[in-house]
Amino acid sequence: MKLLLVLLFSCLPLLAGAQEKLPKDVAQFVENAQMCEHFAGEWDDNDKARQREITQAIEQSCVQAQRQWKRLSAKYAGQPKLQKVIADNANDAVRSFRKSS
Numbered sequence: 001m002k003l004l005l006v007l008l009f010s011c012l013p014l015l016a017g018a019q020e021k022l023p024k025d026v027a028q029f030v031e032n033a034q035m036c037e038h039f040a041g042e043w044d045d046n047d048k049a050r051q052r053e054i055t056q057a058i059e060q061s062c063v064q065a066q067r068q069w070k071r072l073s074a075k076y077a078g079q080p081k082l083q084k085v086i087a088d089n090a091n092d093a094v095r096s097f098r099k100s101s
Helices: 002-010 012-018 024-040 048-075 080-089 092-096
Strands: none
Touching (some): 024 048, 024 080, 024 092, 048 080, 048 092
16 A cells, blocks of 8 residues: 555656646645545545555645645736636645644
8 A cells, every 4th residue: 555655656746747837836736736635535444544544645735735725826816827727726625624633
């Protein structure tokens, strides 16, 4: 299972290369938002260890993406093309994320 995560994260630089026309902070947001959505869609009630890994990955990527979303929305408010990229990648997982207590 950890090997799968390593492989998944090793592909992230390839995704960043496809987004090289975006400012670095926006490309990083897109990456975090995609990871947030990916892990939020996983759930495994039968494997408690795997569930802890998923929960940690969700909290890491979703917290970052949510902070970035708010900051970047304000930073690029006057740039419609970047606003569209930001809005299109602010998926439900990012918008609705609440950190567990």
